[in-house]
Amino acid sequence: MxxxxxxxxxxxxxxxxxxxxxxxxxxxxxxxxxxxxxxxxxxxxxxxxxxxxxxxxxxxFPATKRKANVETAASESCVVAKKRAFPQKQTSFKVSKASANISTTLYNKEQIESTVPYLRFYPSFLPDSLADSLLDELLSKRAQFKDKMFHIAGNECHSNHQSAVFYDGDIPEQKYDNGFYKNSKSMAQSFTGNIRTAKFLIEDQANEVLATTKKHPLQVQSEWRASLCVGNYFHTNKNNLDWHSDRLTTIGPLPLICSLTLGATRIFRIRKQYGESPIYNIPLPHNSLLLMLPGTQEEFKHCVPSLGNSLVARHPRANETRINLTLRMSRAHxxxxxxxxxxxxxxxxxxxxxxxxxxxxxxxxxxxxxxxxxxxxxxxxxxxxxxxxxxxxxxxxxxxxxxxxxxxxxxxxxxxxxxxxxxxxxx
Ligand SMILES: [Zn+2]
Structure with missing residues (x-):
């Protein structure tokens, strides 16, 4: 040809x-x-x-297909800000297709880790008093969590939950994921004392687990140190995070991501990136730590759905609000x-x-x-x-x-x- x-x-x-x-x-x-x-x-x-x-x-509507695909790639739920929203059908199609798969709920450490070996689960991870004061502190910082803003096919979109990116030390010139979002700068914060204390405990747990696994050359070879923390704020049960895997630009291939849940218990869903994969529902209660080991972002995608049944339990003080802190290690160069x-x-x-x-x-x-x-x-x-x-x-x-x-x-x-x-x- x-x-x-x-x-x-x-x-x-x-x-x-x-x-x-x-x-x-x-x-x-x-x-x-x-x-x-x-x-x-x-x-x-x-x-x-x-x-x-x-x-x-x-x-x-030839652009619609493209939008839906870009949405998958952008891996964010999108509320179109401009008037010409693309048909809602595209989004709901994706959801109904996903829920057509067999879904299984995993309730405890044993079930979670034996079913999805890439995960480690620790209920009641932090000392209660630290978890509570971290929750109170983050609830009081609600205004510092922002909608993630980005464009899909020319439309300005806002995420349906709010985020902040905390850095250990000074806020770097170069923003998380090269400022993937339009407003990356306004999301940048410094670690607080409570976040730093939690980070030390989480690092110890993470390194203990990593010591038992085989290190791939693409992985971080040194001790694992959390240099940044992406926080997600789900004010009510309606706030969600669509199917995605975490972007690798800052944290590199085969990253470890440690996710600490504070406040309400919401369902975390995980499934393989490809093939006919079952969907696993994992209820994440207040003060639970979920480790996504190297390979999780490569092989799986995850979400926090906004379905009515996603709220498993309100928290006495946070009510429907769930905040999760995801600790990550950026790759220096x-x-x-x-x-x-x-x-x-x-x-x-x-x-x-x-x-x-x-x-x-x-x-x-x-x-x-x-x-x-x-x-x-x-x-x-x-x-x-x-x-x-x-x-x-x-x-x-x-x-x-x-x-x-x-x-x-x-x-x-x-x-x-x-x-x-x-x-x-x-x-
Ligand atoms: Zn280009």
Whole structure:
């Protein structure tokens, strides 16, 4: 097939992507339409015949599909601020599809850890007095938790819960996830004394667990230290957090994330990123600590639904309010070496492919310019994280053979899938 024909074929499937960008990607993938399509589907969603037919039927709303997919990628629930909201149906479709899966509730440490070995659960983790005063302090700081603001397909969106990012020490110049959100700056706070005390206890627990597990070279090799804490404020049972996995830009591949719940007991849901996965409901009570071990963000997604039954128990003082603190360790040099988008020069976000077995596990950089400014951009690089610990390093590549990949040990489907080498594919 001639290049021009290849471009036409790609353009008909991905009309939202410019021809110059398609050409660039086609070159990256050694002229393989199949591989370029795989990568684009990873970003923009599958383009099989059924999807094409659906697009035809939807007719005049070609952007809707894109919005829904970007929403999945942005991994946030979105309340569209502008008047032209996209149809609510898109969001509810996703929810009903998810709840069609078998869902199981895991009630205690034994059930949780034996069913999802990536998790560790500690009820009543902090001394009661510390948990209570931390809760009171955070309740009094409600005004400092902000809606996360971002753009989807040109619409300004607000998250349906509020967030703050606490830093151990001074607030750094460079914001969490390269300021993924429009208002990242207004969310930045410093650790308080109570957060710091909790952090020491959580770190000890985390390091004790990590000492019993095998360390992957991509993981933090030193002691685990929480350098930042993303706090989420769910004022009422209506506030939710949509299905997502946590972005890796600041914390790197295979991160450990420690989540402390304060206040009301809400349901935390978790399921595999791919395949027919059951959904697990985990009620998280006041002062419970959930460790998401390395690999959890890669293999699973999680959410806090706003369904009526998501509130399991009110808290005597916080009532329906649940605040959770997620402690994370930033990777010192990762943010400094985040590549700029080859198309629009915006900062990029680090993600991992998971949809197709043959490409699953590759880390990649995706332009985040669109989320901040509303101007969409499909800028893409593969990630080469081998020099991640160096102060100055090139962490991107256009060559899939140089790309960093991680697969779960039990992911036999991807391990036995045809290797994702461009020369294997003949168009
Ligand atoms: Zn860009």
């Amino acid at each position: 001639e290049t021009e024909q290849k471009l036409d074929a790609l353009q008909s499937r991905f009309p939202e992507v410019g021809k110059d960008v398609l050409l660039e990607l086609l070159i990256t993938f050694g002229g393989s339409v199949e591989q370029t399509k795989l990568m684009l589907e990873e970003q923009f969603g599958p383009r099989d015949i059924k999807t094409a037919v659906k697009r035809e039927i939807k007719g005049k 990762l943010q400094n070496n985040t590549p700029s988008c080859p198309i629009c020069k915006s900062a990029m976000t680090l993600r991992r492919m998971y949809k197709k077995p043959a490409s699953r596990g590759y880390y990649f950089w995706l332009c985040n310019g669109g989320y901040r400014s509303g101007k969409e951009c499909p800028g893409f690089y593969f990630a080469n994280l081998s020099d991640m610990e160096k102060p100055r390093a090139k962490l991107y590549t256009r060559d899939v053979k140089q790309a960093t990949r991680w697969l779960a040990e039990d992911d036999h489907e991807a391990r036995t899938a045809t290797e994702f080498h461009m020369e294997d594919v003949k168009d």
